[in-house]
Amino acid sequence: MRQVPDGDTRERSVCRDCGYVSYENPKVVVGSVVAHGGRVLLCRRAIEPRRGFWTLPAGYLELGESIEEGARREAFEEAEAQIALDGILAVYSISRIGQVQVIFRARFADTADPAFAPGPESAEVALFAWSDIPWDEIAFPSVRWSLDAWQSRAHGPLGAPAGNPAEDPRGSRRLQPEASTPEACRIGSAL
Amino acid sequence: MRQVPDGDTRERSVCRDCGYVSYENPKVVVGSVVAHGGRVLLCRRAIEPRRGFWTLPAGYLELGESIEEGARREAFEEAEAQIALDGILAVYSISRIGQVQVIFRARFADTADPAFAPGPESAEVALFAWSDIPWDEIAFPSVRWSLDAWQSRAHGPLGAPAGNPAEDPRGSRRLQPEASTPEACRIGSAL
Numbered sequence: 001m002r003q004v005p006d007g008d009t010r011e012r013s014v015c016r017d018c019g020y021v022s023y024e025n026p027k028v029v030v031g032s033v034v035a036h037g038g039r040v041l042l043c044r045r046a047i048e049p050r051r052g053f054w055t056l057p058a059g060y061l062e063l064g065e066s067i068e069e070g071a072r073r074e075a076f077e078e079a080e081a082q083i084a085l086d087g088i089l090a091v092y093s094i095s096r097i098g099q100v101q102v103i104f105r106a107r108f109a110d111t112a113d114p115a116f117a118p119g120p121e122s123a124e125v126a127l128f129a130w131s132d133i134p135w136d137e138i139a140f141p142s143v144r145w146s147l148d149a150w151q152s153r154a155h156g157p158l159g160a161p162a163g164n165p166a167e168d169p170r171g172s173r174r175l176q177p178e179a180s181t182p183e184a185c186r187i188g189s190a191l
Numbered sequence: 192m193r194q195v196p197d198g199d200t201r202e203r204s205v206c207r208d209c210g211y212v213s214y215e216n217p218k219v220v221v222g223s224v225v226a227h228g229g230r231v232l233l234c235r236r237a238i239e240p241r242r243g244f245w246t247l248p249a250g251y252l253e254l255g256e257s258i259e260e261g262a263r264r265e266a267f268e269e270a271e272a273q274i275a276l277d278g279i280l281a282v283y284s285i286s287r288i289g290q291v292q293v294i295f296r297a298r299f300a301d302t303a304d305p306a307f308a309p310g311p312e313s314a315e316v317a318l319f320a321w322s323d324i325p326w327d328e329i330a331f332p333s334v335r336w337s338l339d340a341w342q343s344r345a346h347g348p349l350g351a352p353a354g355n356p357a358e359d360p361r362g363s364r365r366l367q368p369e370a371s372t373p374e375a376c377r378i379g380s381a382l
Contacts, residue, residue, distance in 0.1 A: 009268075010253065025218045026252050028291050061217050062201065066284035066355070066363055067291060087351050088282060091293065093257035100219050100258055100293070102282065160278050160349045164257070172257055 026098045030070035031058020032106040033150040034083050036114045039127035040147065043078050045139055046123040053139035056103070056146060057081065071104050079125045081116040082109040090149045090162035092142050094171045103146045105158060141170045217289045221261035222249020223297040224341040225274050227305045230318035231338065234269050236330055237314040244330035247294070247337060248272065262295050270316045271308040273300040281340045281353035283333050285362045294337045296349060332361045 002011045005021050013022040033056060034041040042054040057078040061070040068085055075083045086105040093100055108114040118125045128134070130151065138144050149162035164171045193202045196212050204213040224247060225232040233245040248269040252261040259276055266274045280296040299305040309316045319325070321342065329335050340353035355362045 023251075024254055025216070026254055026256075027216045028219060060214075061291065063215055063217055063289045064286050065217075066286050067282065068284070069286075091258065091279060091282070093259070095255050095257050095260075098254045100252065100291070102291070158351045161352065 024098075026095070026100055028061040028067070028070075029058055029094075029099050029101040030061050030067050030074060030104075031056045031101065031146070032071050032075055032083060032085065032104045033089060033146055034075060034079070034081060034106045034108065035150065035154065036108055036111065036127055038154075039129050040133070040150065041075075041079060041081065041116060041125065041127055042133070043118070043122040044124040044126075045121065046118070047121050050139035052123070053137050054134055055139040055143050058101070058103070067102050068104070071102075071106070075106070076119070078119045078122050079116045080119050081114075081125075083107065084109045087158040088161045089153060089158065090146055092145060092164050092171055094142060096171060096173045101142055103142075103149070105150060105153065141168060215289075217286070217291055219252040219258070219261075220249055220285075220290050220292040221252050221258050221265060221295070222247045222292065222337070223262050223266055223274060223276065223295045224280060224337055225266060225270070225272060225297045225299065226341065226345065227299055227302065227318055229345075230320050231324070231341065232266075232270060232272065232307060232316065232318055233324070234309070234313040235315040235317075236312065237309070238312050241330035243314070244328050245325055246330040246334050249292070249294070258293050259295070262293075262297070266297070267310070269310045269313050271310055272306065272316075274298065275300045278349040279352045280344060280349065281337055283336060283355050283362055285333060287362060287364045292333055294333075294340070296341060296344065332359060 001014060001016050003014050004011050005014060014020070041057065043057055044054050045051050057075040059074045059078070061067060065073070071085060072083055075081045083106040086107065088102060089105040090103040091100065116125050133147065145162070145165055192205060192207050194205050195202050196205060205211070232248065234248055235245050236242050248266040250265040252258060256264070262276060263274055266272045274297040277296040277298070279293060281294040283292040285292060307316050324338065336353070336356055
């Protein structure tokens, strides 16, 4: 049932039998703009959502990982690329879907051997020159934002991270509380 | 029960009745170093953990919030302070306990009236000159890290955010998978 737990100020999902409070929190997405010789690495999605569209190697941070470890793991899982991170390129709030995205500027760990290949969630992985990026087939707004952030910070020391573009409200439209409640679902005692 | 869901690579808590997968993800903490006239705002904790120790106004990001909204809300809840954010001062991975912390540099929204007072989770709130900070009574390592980051970035444009100090491993010691599994708990169908 939905109720405000003791000492809390928000309604949460609470088990009426044992009092377990299911906190639903934003998730952290970690990803990278991996560049090599002025070109950037993109992955064509083999899975929904946005199957067939191009994205950065990125995904949910796992428990026990630092943000850097997560970004390197995602590059390996989605693009079979060993990468080295320069630093944080951008931090986006996609509050509409309960995400915080931390995007790094990165390069191949061995720049003499910029090896990559599609991982299980990618149909294709490729390096694109800026003018060849398939802008009409980009999977998510924050991929475009990240590429724009990279273009203005491609070289030299990284300064302050980019944030949500002021002119694009697609990240910050509020999530309705109703929409955050999962479909009714029996969570058995055998969990 | 614990099992690897289809298409996944990690063991998760899965309900054997309905297949519900309980993903346990890192949580986002947002907070601020709020400075006024060279002094910084600290809150003495009225609640566990680390009751009686000093911390920054900070807490868990809620669903539907941007990181900036969350940081402003926490400053209001814990220190009854209306603040304005300069930008991201630091991003820490506290992977030991499954947290990513985004810490802002901030000031009072109305610098002519730097009002603050203890919120329900604070026993006391005060502005401290650097030399008066109660270093032996700081609640968490990342509070110290944030204050150090602020001292070296107190004025002017913010550059690249600080990260975990290389010499202090307390954030990055890995969380054991066992430790991430909550105590056995009946989650009833009435959730």
